[in-house]
Amino acid sequence: MLRYLANAAAIFLALLLCLHIFSLPSSAGVSIMVSPTMIDLTLNTEDTSTQEISIRNTGDEPTRIRVYAMDFSIDRENNYIFSDPGHQSYSCASWLGIEESDFGLGPAETKHVEVTISVPQEVEPGGHYAALFFETIPIETQPGVSVAIAGRIPSLFYLTIPGVTDGDIFANAEITSLMLPRWVDGGPVEIGAVVRNTGNVHLTIAAKAYFTDFRGRQAGEIDLGQTIVLPGTERAITGTWLKTPFIGPAQATVVIGYFDQHNQLVNRSMTGSFQIIPWKVIIAVFASLALIVFGIWALRRKFRFRLERKDSE
Template sequence: MRDKYRRGGRRSRGWGLAAVLLVSLLLCGPVPAPSARAQEVEGFDLTVSPVKKEFTLQPGEGLDFAVTLINHAEHDQELLVYAMDFTVDQYGNYEFHEPGQISYSCSRWIEIPRERLVIPARTQHEEPFRLQAPPDAEPGGHFSVLFFQDASEPPPGQGVKPSYRIGSLILVTIPGEIVRDAEIRSFSVGSDFFSLWGPPEEGEVKWPARDIPYRVEVENTGNVHLTLRLLILYRPSVGFGSGSVDLGEITILPGTVRVLEGHLPKPPFLGFFRAEAVVSYGPDMYTFDTEKRAGKRFVVFPVLWFLFLVLVGTGVWYLARFLRGRFQVSLRVSRRR
């Protein structure tokens, strides 16, 4: 009888050791990476406003416009001014090209009075430009970017100085057979089974923090640029937790696809959920009266927590059995005496 309860004690101690080990693993997650500090650009402190200008022109029509430049530095800022074509890949990365290389370019429509200018220190300046559409301009969207580049000379003995620049997008629509439309090509939200707690407020999301990724593909199926708003909503079918992710406004060029990826910042804890991507747009960059929606289901079920509870419960049960057996043995010995 005594050997039986000794074996039970060894089993109980084994379960207790396993429980302690699991708790240690649960509490010892990866150390968060230190936050990165943005590097300041010395000698170039310029604001361009607006960052995006939209125009509607008839073929052969012209108009004057201005770009506001603010020099925040304590010294005069010498600038080069020029226009370039651009393309945008599906992840929002820009590529710039010489004027006239892209079929929907309007870079050669922009008349630049001064290709080199100086903005005095701590002042605001409006630089005038003219946009002239050719008589045979095709209906649809035409695009360019106006760059303002640092043209100052490097200090003596400093070697080659990097050039910094900032731009303002020029978006032109030529009336005609205009199509403004977008489609959500795909939408996905990941499920989560093995996380232990919510994601950090800052920094990269890594296990064991809860990581619920999303991915949205939106295509501009029209022939002009679209400025649209994107929102992700999620609510429980069965469970706890609901919320939304506002992805803000983006501009998509015609015939291109934009992919937006990320992680739900406040993911739900437990249940079956339905997420919905909502894309809103309209006839201009200020109106959002058309909606497209796509839905996706996902599951959040913290398996490790349930395993932990089962393990703790089993350990408590074995411990209770062991203590009860020891108490019975002790009681029998006392009675014999």
């Protein structure tokens, strides 16, 4: 289990750090692709780093591109929320210098945009985050000709600033609650956990859920996937259990895994229970029994009536 969580987290992070491409289609033949959409770096104070982001017009119409930085956060339901630079306490939007913030892009043309990250001298150790948007600007056309709808794609920056001592950086997470039903009538069952990042750097967290039946026997397991959790925030990690036991109490144990500031795998777990009550089957059985009992009663009554009638004759 520990090896699985370690491999899952590593694979997820590797996929995100590789050449990850995100595309945005829109009308009037305008479509763009941005790569990479995530940049994860560790930089010291006063460091300068230059990163290259590629943007390609995959449509058949020319367009203009505007580039600008914003803050972002991620809520519990995995929704990305963008705000003006400096809105978040961990913002690094002002650290991003853009080589060219407004340019044209012809059909099938690719442009490589240089982004310079300049870390200030006085900065709090830990994680700092920003989103660099590439937004299409609608081009004016002749009357009666359709105009491309403006759209934008972010490239997310995850920066970690080490401290002077090891204690300045701490990576820690906990399961605050389980997302379990009180009872179900069978599968599929939505299972999950709410995970909170109590450290000061972002974490890639992998999770699995393990199930036992009322006899304590293993009843299955599901992969809850992986997610990135920003410092001081919560994320809900969910999955679906398809093949449940037929009836009785079931126990679910959710295990999360992540790497701490020393690159050591840490596991946390929480256990909860719920009831599996196949009420439709139970009602059908009772209804069938009721019909059988009624049938027996009706037959006995009919037989008794015949006997009484025969005796009277």
